[in-house]
Every structure is written in C-alpha cells, then in structure tokens.
Amino acid sequence: MQIITKGMNRLQRYTPIDLITLVYVTITGIYILAGHGSLNNEWIHIAIRIGIAGAIIALPKIDVKGSSILQYLRAAYPLALLGFFYSETDYLNNILLPNQDALVETWELWMWGYHPSLEFSKNISSYWFNELMNFGYFSYYLLVFTLSVWLFIKNRERFAQSVFIVACSFYIFYTIFILFPVAGPQFYFAQPLNQIPDAGIFRWLVKLAAAIGEGETAAFPSSHVGITVMLVFIAYRWAKPLFIYFLLIGIILCFSTVYIKAHYAVDIIAGLLLAPIIYFLSAKAYSLLNKLTNS
Secondary structure (H helix, E strand, C coil): CHHHHHHHHHHCCCCHHHHHHHHHHHHHHHHHHHCCCCCCCHHHHHHHHHHHHHHHHHHHHCCCCCCHHHHHHHHHHHHHHHHHHHHHHHHHCCCCCCCCHHHHHHHHHHHHCCCHHHHHHHHCCCHHHHHHHHHHHHHHHHHHHHHHHHHHHHCHHHHHHHHHHHHHHHHHHHHHHHHCCCCCHHHHCCCCCCCCCCCCHHHHHHHHHHHHHCCCCCCCCCHHHHHHHHHHHHHHHHCHHHHHHHHHHHHHHHHHHHHCCCCCHHHHHHHHHHHHHHHHHHHHHHHHHHHHHHC
C-alpha cells in the first residue's frame, strides 16, 4: 500500500502532458525494438527517447515560478518535439507495411473518377491563387502557436488542456502514419505531375518547411486538416476573438493541402471525419490523467 501511495505522490509532480508524452515515447520505443533488423541506426532513436524521458522526469526539479516564458515552455514543450516525431514517422512507417499510395489512389478514383490533386493546380494556376493556397497551408504552423499563446495569456487551465489535446491528437495521427504509410501525391506521382509553379513568399516558405522536415509519410489521414478542425473548435470554445480568423484560414487550408499536392482529396475527408473522434479521445485522456495527477 505504501508503494502505491508513493507512486501516486510521485505522479502528482507531473502534468498530463508529461505522462502522455512519456507514453508515446515508450510505445514508439517498443515498436523500434520490435522492428530491430529492419531499421538502420535504431539505437540512436532509442537513445533519443531515453534522453527525452529523462528530461521529462527531471522537469519537476526546475523552478519556473518567476518566469512566464519558462512557465509557457514547461507546459508547451511537446509542441517543440512534434517536428522530430513527425519526421520520425518516415523512419518507422515501413516496418509492417510498404507505402499504401496505390490503395489510396484507388479510393480516390472510385470517389471522384479523377485525381483532384493533379487537376486542381492545373486548372487554377494563377499566381495569386497559388500564393493564397500556400498561405493557407503555411498558416497551419502559425495557428498552433497563436492559439497556445492566446490561451496562456487568457486562461492557464484552458491553455494546459488545449496543449494536451493538440499534442495527444498529433501522437494519435503519428501512430496512424506509422502503421498505415501513405506518402501523398507529391511523392507518389512522377515529375512534372507532382509539381506546382512557384509563386511568392508563402510558396517559398512552404518549400522551405518541406525541405527541412518533409518526408514520404503522413498523407492519410490529413493531420493538417484534422488538427486544424480541432484548433477551430477550441477557438470557438475558449478563444472567441480568434474563431472567425481560424475558420477562414481552416477553409483555405483544406483546399490548399490538395492544391499543393501534399494530400489526396480522400485524405481531407478522412481528416475531417477522424477529427471529432480523435479530439474526443484526447479530451478523455486529459480528464483521466488530470484526475490521476491531482488525486
């Protein structure tokens, strides 16, 4: 009984976001070990996980009370890890299955009778529309940061809850990408079919982001769409002044993912359908872990 009590007391030193990140790191670490022999440099990824877990375990020892910046980083640090975890899906996604683009392409043709990802940019190719689409796609990264800062300033409890929901939802999407690998039109189709014309600054920013962290992964379902739907919903609930802006950008973003050939149109539908389910699961996980860390 004393062991259980001590364990519960130690858990209370952590936050729900700490625990769910440890769960994701542990599960993917086990998956890497299970895939031993089909991966290169797996021990580097295991070592990184040990480092991340060790840093999380040490977090309660850091005093952040005197600094708002440190308090924000203490609660939102998983957002900084998402880029690494995303890029890692390209490393882990062929342990069980090869890329499933051919299968998703059959769904695409069955649903539409043609390839929207190929026809969209070909039929609407103006400079300013191209730039608008790239603005919508790139804004995805800004929405996460803007909402987190807004809620941090306005309501710390909602901030913690929303960061957890977003991070946990990303972890769920990444798990799907690992188990069901789909590269997307930009990798599946050959040049020049997988290209769109250059435009302005936002096209350049999207290409820069792709060069830094894009891989042949994460097309189905669209986490861009799924997470954006959640951000719009969170803004509606807890950040009303941001809602209309998030909604308008979200609509543009849904079209932009197909326009720039990052996704098949069926990816968008899957992202829209899965968003409320994954949001519900993440919110439930927050409720359970919040009770656990505050009991």
